[in-house]
Amino acid sequence: xxxxxxxxxxxxxxxxxxxxxxxxxxxxxxxxxxxxxxxxxxxxxxxxxxxxxxxxxxxxxxxxxxxxxxxxxxxxxxxxxxxxxxxxxxxxxxxxxxxxxxxxxxxxxxxxxxxxxxxxxxxxxxxxxxxxxxxxxxxxxxxxxxxxxxxxxxxxxxxxxxxxxxxxxxxxxxxxxxxxxxxxxxxxxxxxxxxxxxxxxxxxxxxxxxxxxxxxxxxxxxxxxxxxxxxxxxx
Numbered sequence: 001x002x003x004x005x006x007x008x009x010x011x012x013x014x015x016x017x018x019x020x021x022x023x024x025x026x027x028x029x030x031x032x033x034x035x036x037x038x039x040x041x042x043x044x045x046x047x048x049x050x051x052x053x054x055x056x057x058x059x060x061x062x063x064x065x066x067x068x069x070x071x072x073x074x075x076x077x078x079x080x081x082x083x084x085x086x087x088x089x090x091x092x093x094x095x096x097x098x099x100x101x102x103x104x105x106x107x108x109x110x111x112x113x114x115x116x117x118x119x120x121x122x123x124x125x126x127x128x129x130x131x132x133x134x135x136x137x138x139x140x141x142x143x144x145x146x147x148x149x150x151x152x153x154x155x156x157x158x159x160x161x162x163x164x165x166x167x168x169x170x171x172x173x174x175x176x177x178x179x180x181x182x183x184x185x186x187x188x189x190x191x192x193x194x195x196x197x198x199x200x201x202x203x204x205x206x207x208x209x210x211x212x213x214x215x216x217x218x219x220x221x222x223x224x225x226x227x228x229x230x231x232x233x234x235x
Contacts, residue, residue, distance in 0.1 A: 005161055007049055008160055012085060012160075013099070013160075016100035017104060020119075028080055030055065034054050094129045101116045110130070142156055
């Protein structure tokens with residue numbers, strides 16, 4: 001399997017993340033998916049893809065049998081999208097969670113992955129899931145070097161090409177530092193917070209980011225519902 005492009009990787013990983021964290025608002029509309037790809041939290045680097053770029057990635061992913069469109073039904077008038085990585089690649093929820101976080105936040109240590117996947121799936125051993133992903137005939141993850149000041153080596157996703165910081169807007173550099181992810185290599189990361197913050201403080205920050213993402217998702221669901229209502233009323 002050829003590696004996905006960076007936009008394709010961001011799109012499919014965003015779908016996985018939202019399925020596992022806010023299933024009540026999944027599948028996603030195009031508008032919600034663009035927002036998920038470009039959100040400023042839990043992303044490294046932050047991107048600024050427009051609807052055309054996301055639609056192009058969706059069409060490519062549909063051809064690769066990784067994404068499907070969900071046609072309007074039950075009063076809905078907007079097409080929505082869902083991933084089918086579980087079917088196409090034979091991945092379960094823990095493996096999907098680990099792979100999605102690596103795609104969305106770049107190279108990370110096992111400790112970072114453990115914290116960042118807590119809300120997505122019940123994972124008994126992140127090491128075990130990484131071993132399964134790395135031991136496939138076509139590996140989906142690989143081990144890379146550690147950052148200065150870190151004791152652990154990092155893991156990186158092989159599903160898609162790394163997202164270039166140039167794909168984001170001016171907020172990308174600041175968003176990357178806040179998110180604490182990995183980018184495409186050591187030069188794109190800030191070595192401080194992820195490796196030096198106490199575990200409790202880091203967990204609190206993660207909880208706040210997740211709550212913010214949940215609020216944004218609720219707002220997007222309300223917007224989508226309003227669009228459906230207007231369409232049904234002929235407005």
